[in-house]
Amino acid sequence: MSGRLLILCWHNVTPTWFFPGPRGAHTRGLASQVRALQRFCTPVDLEQALDDLALGKPLPPRAVALTFDDGYRDNLDSAIPLLEALGVPATYFLVSGLLDGETAPWWELLGWAFARSKERTVNWRGQSLRGGATPQRYPDFWPHAEGLKALDRSGREAALEELIEALAPQGPRPDWHRMFLDWDGAREMARRATVGSHTRWHGILSRESHEEQAVELLHAAERIRSELGVPARTLAYPNGGQGDYDAGSIAGAQAAGHDYAVTTENGLNAPPIAPFEVQRLVLDPLDGVTVLRRALRAPGLGGWLRGAPPAS
Ligand SMILES: [Zn+2]
Structure with missing residues (x-):
């Protein structure tokens, strides 16, 4: 047992306009990464693990929680069936303005x-x-x-x-609900997995006033609760690096009822955790297992893999 939690973050798992790639390569890459994780880590539920860390309870060895940002439709169509088949839990962070069709990605x-x-x-x-x-x-x-x-x-x-x-792009603008979930898709997702908030507009929070951040974060949390019937216990800051969120983001997240907020700053989470600055490592499915292994052995995470069986 240990008291350290690694959280991983992915986005799309099929090719998109911004993240293109060979057909099928993203899904194959994700599958190989998750199978590798299962060999030398213990996949855990994000919120349960954070609750345990906050209470000082031990976690399984090399506990790893999986998360996906932005609410791409392929998360429901491809990632969830894959992870269900492997028996691995994950948390999906949704942008209420994309679900509502009031903003474009x-x-x-x-x-x-x-x-x-x-x-x-x-x-x-x-x-x-x-x-x-x-x-x-x-x-x-x-x-x-x-x-x-x-x-x-x-x-x-x-x-x-x-x-x-x-x-001067040719043709009509895309129908974003073909690439991103609508509320019906999000409801299906919420029945099968944990969902969190990824704000209303997916802007960089620290660029907005504290007051605007508070309004945005509360609006997103309320839309998720009213449409999905579940609270968004966790928030993921857009972009999520240091400087992309500030004291106003943390205060707004607390006021909106979130228990935790996750960043994209690399690191392991160990007690005492900062509940509104929980660290994550961002991965690309196209990186496959080689880059995953290298990332997990990087300084700062290297000790986390000590004692792990060799990943084949
Ligand atoms: Zn995002």
Whole structure:
């Protein structure tokens, strides 16, 4: 028994506009990662494990909790059946504004605009970009993506519309409920797994005032409770790095009734835990088992694997 918890985070498990890949590769990658985890870790339920840690109760050896962010439809269609078959619990963090159809997933909108653009060269904010592929093809794209994250919601929406106009993507905008859950899908998910909140707008919380954060977090928590009939005990901060949330986010999360909030800062959680700064490690299904193994042996997590059987 031990008192340390590793929490892992995935997003989509099939190709999307922003995270493309060969058909089937994401699902195969996730399956191989989870099977590897089962060989040398003990999968546990996130909230139960956090409750136990908070009370100072021991956890099984190398306890690992699985989480998925953003509410991609493939989480219900692919991840849940896979994890159910393997007997592994997971928690899914949902964006109420996407479920309500009142906001677009801005990163996927950007991926779509690049992929559907026929423009050879687009000048945007002093940078030359090329349409007709995905943002991943352009190393110089990422500073701009980070720039979009640095804006508040209205600033980001304005910048994004400006870029979409320049890229002139062909065809109608996607129906996001084909890629992301609607409430019916979320209800099915909540019957089969644990759900949490991933805010209403999926903006970077620290870019907004404390008051706006409190309103957003409460709205998302109330929508989840009223539509799904369950409380969202845990919140996942969008982007989730240090600087993406602040004291206003923590106060807003508490006021919205959450018991815990998870970040994307790497690390193991051990008592005394900071319940609103619970650490997670982000993984990509396409990384497969090799990168997973390397990540688990990285400084800061290495000791966690001590005594584990060799992962084959
Ligand atoms: Zn997210």
